[in-house]
Amino acid sequence: EAGVTQFPSHSVIEKGQTVTLRCDPISGHDNLYWYRRVMGKEIKFLLHFVKESKQDESGMPNNRFLAERTGGTYSTLKVQPAELEDSGVYFCASSQVVVSPLHFGNGTRLTVT
């Protein structure tokens, strides 16, 4: 089976610009998660979708971040406007049910200059 895929793998943008990250989970996985690792720090939970519904978005840092999962398939994470502190690696993960193991994508490395 195809794994979790993320696009793009790298993105370099200027402060104030907008960036949209995409995640395609494994087919049939209802649970989709976004995580972020800022350089030298922990990987932090951002939010959790069950199908198209946001189950938990307690980790979203502020209202410049918007996550969607229309139709319960792929998800997008938009940052608008981007700030320097948004730089990091954004990971997406999916699972069939909450208690099953997470499958992670390779991540998107975002650099805001």
Next chain:
Amino acid sequence: GDSVTQMEGPVTLSEEAFLTINCTYTATGYPSLFWYVQYPGEGLQLLLKATKADDKGSNKGFEATYRKETTSFHLEKGSVQVSDSAVYFCALSKAGGGADGLTFGKGTHLIIQP
């Protein structure tokens, strides 16, 4: 809140050396504990897990034992290989044995030299 603390590295070892990466946690209740590994250019992969006290997770020669009395989940391997070079993340989850809303440590970069 919940937290995970692990040695940050980089940890540099010679091939066939013994490996220990320390991990301790702070959490209420009875979390599940995990080790994830990220090989160069790849995503995070689950290496092993333990869901209750005294459980031992093992995979690919790696082991870790859930020690509630010391709130630890140290990762060990008896003889490391160059191919083990990667970043290792200790993590916990409160979601009844699952992986919902994982809390991660900062990661330990392991470098194995031939």
